[in-house]
Amino acid sequence: MYGVSAFGFFLLGGIEALLIRLQLARPDAHVVSAQTFNALFTMHGTTMVFLAIMPFSAALFNYLVPLQIGARDVAFPRLNALSFWIFLAGGLFLNASFLCGTPPDAGWFGYANLTTREFSPSSSIDFWLMSLQILGASSLIASVNFIVTILDLRAPGLTLMRMPLFTWMTLIVQFLVLLAFPPITVGLIFLMFDRFFGTNFYNVAAGGDLHLWQHLFWIFGHPEVYILILPAFGIVSEVLPTFAGKPLFGAPVVIYSGVLIGFFGFGVWSHHMFATGMGPVADSAFSIATMLISIPTGVKIFNWLATLWGGRLRGTTALHFAVGLIATFTIGGLSGVMHASPPVDLQQTDTYFVVAHLHYVLIGGSLFGLFAGAYYWWPKITGRLLDERLGRLQFWLIFVAFNLTFFPQHYLGAAGMPRRIYTYPAGVGWELWNLVSSVGAFGIALSILLFAINAVRSLRQPATAPGDPWNGRTLEWRTSSPPPPHNFDAIPPVYGRDTFWREKQNPGRKPLAPPPAGAANFHLPAPSHWPVVTALGILVAAVGALVNVGLVVGGGLLTFLGVLSFALEHHRNPAHEHQVGGLGIDHRKVGMWTFIGSECLFFGTLIATYMAYKGRSVVGPHPHEILNIPVTSLSTFDLLMSSLLMVLALAAVQRGDHFQSRLWLAGTAFFGLIFLGFQAYEFTSFVHEGLTLQQNLFGSTFFVLTGFHGAHVSLGVLWLLVLLVLDLRGRLSAADSIKVEVAGLYWHFVDVVWIVIFTLIYLVP
Amino acid sequence: MADHHDHASVATYVKVAALLTIITALEVGVIYIRRLTPILIPLLVVMATAKFTLVALFFMHLRYDGRPLSALFVGPLIVATGIALALATLTGAFLVLGR
Numbered sequence: 001m002y003g004v005s006a007f008g009f010f011l012l013g014g015i016e017a018l019l020i021r022l023q024l025a026r027p028d029a030h031v032v033s034a035q036t037f038n039a040l041f042t043m044h045g046t047t048m049v050f051l052a053i054m055p056f057s058a059a060l061f062n063y064l065v066p067l068q069i070g071a072r073d074v075a076f077p078r079l080n081a082l083s084f085w086i087f088l089a090g091g092l093f094l095n096a097s098f099l100c101g102t103p104p105d106a107g108w109f110g111y112a113n114l115t116t117r118e119f120s121p122s123s124s125i126d127f128w129l130m131s132l133q134i135l136g137a138s139s140l141i142a143s144v145n146f147i148v149t150i151l152d153l154r155a156p157g158l159t160l161m162r163m164p165l166f167t168w169m170t171l172i173v174q175f176l177v178l179l180a181f182p183p184i185t186v187g188l189i190f191l192m193f194d195r196f197f198g199t200n201f202y203n204v205a206a207g208g209d210l211h212l213w214q215h216l217f218w219i220f221g222h223p224e225v226y227i228l229i230l231p232a233f234g235i236v237s238e239v240l241p242t243f244a245g246k247p248l249f250g251a252p253v254v255i256y257s258g259v260l261i262g263f264f265g266f267g268v269w270s271h272h273m274f275a276t277g278m279g280p281v282a283d284s285a286f287s288i289a290t291m292l293i294s295i296p297t298g299v300k301i302f303n304w305l306a307t308l309w310g311g312r313l314r315g316t317t318a319l320h321f322a323v324g325l326i327a328t329f330t331i332g333g334l335s336g337v338m339h340a341s342p343p344v345d346l347q348q349t350d351t352y353f354v355v356a357h358l359h360y361v362l363i364g365g366s367l368f369g370l371f372a373g374a375y376y377w378w379p380k381i382t383g384r385l386l387d388e389r390l391g392r393l394q395f396w397l398i399f400v401a402f403n404l405t406f407f408p409q410h411y412l413g414a415a416g417m418p419r420r421i422y423t424y425p426a427g428v429g430w431e432l433w434n435l436v437s438s439v440g441a442f443g444i445a446l447s448i449l450l451f452a453i454n455a456v457r458s459l460r461q462p463a464t465a466p467g468d469p470w471n472g473r474t475l476e477w478r479t480s481s482p483p484p485p486h487n488f489d490a491i492p493p494v495y496g497r498d499t500f501w502r503e504k505q506n507p508g509r510k511p512l513a514p515p516p517a518g519a520a521n522f523h524l525p526a527p528s529h530w531p532v533v534t535a536l537g538i539l540v541a542a543v544g545a546l547v548n549v550g551l552v553v554g555g556g557l558l559t560f561l562g563v564l565s566f567a568l569e570h571h572r573n574p575a576h577e578h579q580v581g582g583l584g585i586d587h588r589k590v591g592m593w594t595f596i597g598s599e600c601l602f603f604g605t606l607i608a609t610y611m612a613y614k615g616r617s618v619v620g621p622h623p624h625e626i627l628n629i630p631v632t633s634l635s636t637f638d639l640l641m642s643s644l645l646m647v648l649a650l651a652a653v654q655r656g657d658h659f660q661s662r663l664w665l666a667g668t669a670f671f672g673l674i675f676l677g678f679q680a681y682e683f684t685s686f687v688h689e690g691l692t693l694q695q696n697l698f699g700s701t702f703f704v705l706t707g708f709h710g711a712h713v714s715l716g717v718l719w720l721l722v723l724l725v726l727d728l729r730g731r732l733s734a735a736d737s738i739k740v741e742v743a744g745l746y747w748h749f750v751d752v753v754w755i756v757i758f759t760l761i762y763l764v765p
Numbered sequence: 766m767a768d769h770h771d772h773a774s775v776a777t778y779v780k781v782a783a784l785l786t787i788i789t790a791l792e793v794g795v796i797y798i799r800r801l802t803p804i805l806i807p808l809l810v811v812m813a814t815a816k817f818t819l820v821a822l823f824f825m826h827l828r829y830d831g832r833p834l835s836a837l838f839v840g841p842l843i844v845a846t847g848i849a850l851a852l853a854t855l856t857g858a859f860l861v862l863g864r
Contacts, residue, residue: 151833179844209856219848266844270855282855583833593834597841604845605852612856633793637786640816643824644782651775748825752817759813763796764806 001084003059006052009091013047014448016040018441021405025438027426037422038105039124043094045108046128049224050135051091053362056370057231058087061146061170063381067476067483068164070155070491075148075579075587078528078566083142085535090134093542097127104128107420109221110191112202112213117195123546126195129188130542136181136188137538143177144594146170152581152590155475157494161252164474166373168255169234172262173227178594179266180223182601186609187216189704196545199693199700201609207616207697211276212609218269219605226265228362229329230258232369233300236322239372240304242470243319244311247498250303257296257303264293274342275349283342290340297333301326316470317391321372324399328364332357335410350420353413359406363444371395371451376470378455383463383482386454394450401443408433408440473501528569534562564722572731579738592742596749603753606708607760610701617696626691627762628682635678636758639713642671643751646744653727656734662727665740668747669720672713679710702761709757712750719743772829781823788812 020040023031032040062080066073074080097103102124106114115125150171154163163171190201191213200206202213241248248254270278270286278286304326313319335357339345348354371394379385417430424430468477478500479488496502537558544551579587614623649664683703686692691699723740726732732740773781792812795801801808822828827835 179841183848212856215852215855219852266848278855583831585831585834590834590837593837597837600838600841600845601848604849608849608852611849611853629793629796633789636789640785640789640820641782643820644778647773647778647824648775651772651778745825748820751824752820755813755816755820759792759809763792763809765796 002055002062005088005091006055006059009047009051010056012095013044013052014445016044016047018445020044021438021441023422024434026435027424027431029423032422034422035105039103041420042104042107046094046104048362049108049228050132051094053228053366053370054139055087057173058142060231060373060377064377064476065146065149065167065170066153067479067487068167068474069150069153069158070475070488070494071149071153072486072488074145075153075581076145076591078531079141079145081528082531082534082566083138083145085531086134086138086141086538089535089539090131090138093134093539094127094131097124102127109217112191112210113204115191116202126546129191130545133185133188134538134542136185139177140181140598143174144591146174147178147594148587148590152583152585152587154582155491155494161255162494162497165237165248165251165254166234169230169258172258173230176223176227176262176265178598179601180220180227182598183216183605184220186602186605187213190609193693193700193704197693199704200697201700207613207618209612211273212612214273214276215269216605218272221272222269223265225361226261228366230261232325232366233258235369235373235376236304236325238474239318239322239376240307242472243314243316244308246307246311248303249306251497254300254303257299260296261293264289268293271339271345274345287340287342291337294333294337294340301330316375317386317388317395318372318376320392320395321368321375324395325365325368325372328360328368328402332360332364335360348413350418351413352409352417352419355419356406356409356413363402363406378458379465379469380476380481380483382459383465384458384461385465385469386458390450390454394447394454397450398444398447401440401447404440405437405444408436471504473498475500528566530562530566530569534559534566537562571726572736586738588738588742589745592745596745599749606705607756610705610761613697613701617698619696621689621691623698624765626686626689628685629762631678631682632758632762635675636754638671638678639675639751639754642668642675643748645671646747650737650740650744653732653740654734654737658727661732662724665720665724665727669717669724672717672720675713676710676717679706705761706757709750709753716747716750719746772826773823777823781819785816785819788816
């Protein structure tokens with residue numbers, strides 16, 4: 001479902017690209033208007049990043065990660081469905097903007113203050129910011145799911161260092177999603193509040209700093225590059241050894257390189273902002289970090305080349321695309337290193353040189369990698385082979401057309417052609433390369449058509465592909481093509497890297513016998529319609545944000561109903577009670593800790609913004625005039641004590657002491673309500689004293705930060721009340737204590753966040 | 766590693782809550798002592814860190830649960846702290862690095 005939807009959106013994004021290239025093919029062209037051109041490049045970028053490349057990767061994660069780690073499914077199958085439906089809702093919502101005649105037109109980067117109500121008064125940016133938040137929620141849910149799956153569901157013997165490279169890169173990507181999406185979510189929330197409620201986050205007249213958006217966007221945006229490229233690196237690291245007939249050269253080094261790329265990915269964002277004048281210290285720091293990150297990337301390339309060296313190469317289409325990636329991504333990587341130098345970057349910023357660079361990375365890297373994966377795993381997924389001759393023809397066509405399209409853009413950029421201009425006059429020296437580039441773009445489109453023909457032809461054939469058509473190395477090739485719904489009849493044992501391949505290389509050696517498992521031993525997830533209902537609720541609320549507040553309430557209630565029913569659907573179902581995996585920890589607990597990791601970034605960004613804007617309000621009231629420390633000390637004490645009651649409640653549930661569990665659960669919820677009462681009193685008194693969301697930067701940052709914390713407390717109270725009702729109805733026994741523990745973790749986290757807020761906002765002068 | 770670890774006793778939870786109360790009282794108290802002004806911010810940060818750590822270790826059971834869970838929390842916490850400090854610095858809240 002991810003793959004098909006992503007391909008549909010990919011075609012849409014491709015059509016947008018073709019219209020852009022048609023417009024630019026000749027000088028002074030009028031294929032589309034300037035306004036439409038703005039919408040086209042905005043929607044092309046947004047679509048390709050969020051609706052095509054990311055979900056293509058997600059399709060492969062979904063299908064292959066459980067197979068590669070010897071699991072029957074992901075840790076939370078219904079949550080997986082929820083991710084998909086929310087993704088689809090976000091994609092449809094974004095593209096519905098075309099039907100309403102107001103497609104987003106401020107670029108995929110959406111720089112403030114182009115996006116504020118003053119400069120974008122229509123609903124175009126509302127579509128963009130709401131859909132990005134929806135898509136972010138989908139990605140976040142999926143990341144928690146995959147992290148838990150990979151950490152907790154690996155087959156016996158499959159240690160982290162024995163994991164296939166694709167699964168490794170998936171794990172790194174999920175951590176990047178987990179940590180990179182909260183900052184952009186916060187940036188989008190600020191934008192949403194500015195547009196809908198008149199706050200001042202991006203209001204320069206009120207002291208706001210437009211760089212804040214750029215920072216929040218690129219804190220997300222640069223890791224996003226690795227979110228898009230690392231899956232392709234993982235695919236190449238699977239394809240090359242298989243078709244070279246050799247193990248991956250220096251596999252642990254490739255893994256460490258991936259980890260380093262992920263880690264450094266969070267420390268280079270400001271190289272996208274050299275032109276904003278950050279100063280020599282910041283420029284130097286980010287320049288050095290950017291140069292450093294090229295080292296692990298270069299290491300991978302040498303490892304791949306060494307894997308090919310001396311191998312018995314089989315020239316399949318998948319290998320063609322993998323080698324094509326090495327060639328084209330290297331070009332994109334090298335032009336990327338050029339941007340690490342601020343003086344060079346200043347010359348290239350906002351020119352077509354950057355357009356060439358990013359497409360060499362994202363088409364020559366990500367897309368070529370995904371095609372390699374598509375050809376490689378197509379028989380595993382469909383049970384059918386793709387036509388190799390047609391595949392190779394497609395490769396050579398896209399390889400030539402891609403270079404024809406984007407290599408000349410280096411020249412155009414060097415010759416001074418700016419990005420995002422909808423036309424140019426004749427005689428400036430850009431005509432030839434623009435025409436060549438446009439011809440190349442249609443070549444790319446033709447190659448995609450060839451792939452579609454190949455896929456349709458293949459799907460019309462009978463499913464006769466063997467389980468291991470390529471002499472593969474990893475566990476997915478050990479089961480049939482396509483695999484049964486439970487993936488493996490018996491979970492295969494693992495005793496090293498490439499266990500399956502080694503067994504085939506030593507036919508005399510008896511393979512380790514998998515543990516016996518009958519069909520009765522595996523539980524397959526029952527279909528659920530609650531993920532669809534929840535996603536529908538979110539979609540209705542998003543539509544409501546544009547048309548009617550009543551719809552927002554209705555959508556919110558539908559979402560709440562969906563989430564509640566989703567949570568209680570399998571309550572006390574024996575098949576769902578035991579969810580302990582390889583780590584020896586319940587999946588739900590690992591999942592909550594993973595989610596809390598993401599929340600650290602969410603609140604960290606909100607708090608950092610408060611600190612950044614502290615003292616910048618141009619009018620009062622100011623914090624020292626209005627904050628009531630004695631009252632807030634009492635509410636802080638109340639929240640801290642609620643955490644004590646929460647652990648007492650958990651201990652009582654674990655003991656099976658219903659009287660105490662009910663008492664402490666009710667007590668925790670009551671203390672939570674008292675805290676919310678304090679907050680309501682504080683907010684009301686502040687408004688009476690003239691501090692509102694719109695009054696000044698202090699009001700905007702204070703209310704949004706503490707308001708989101710209060711929203712978290714409110715959710716926690718609701719959660720506790722649901723548990724209390726279950727307990728009162730006799731449906732919460734010691735066997736359900738994990739549910740209380742997970743709720744408790746959330747509650748305590750909300751508590752520790754308040755500890756930080758209380759100190760930094762209230763006590764620090 | 767088993768899923769059910771021995772968590773703290775009720776007495777330990779109560780002691781931790783008492784400590785949290787005392788530290789909170791100290792936090793509020795020190796801001797009114799003029800002589801502590803030069804070291805007020807580090808003092809407050811240390812006390813908040815102590816409270817944060819107590820809740821994470823005892824109430825959230827990180828002291829008793831396995832290292833993977835600690836890693837899942839501490840890793841993102843470090844990234845969040847680093848990004849927050851960098852963001853506040855770059856936007857001019859702390860001119861640690863100068864301009």
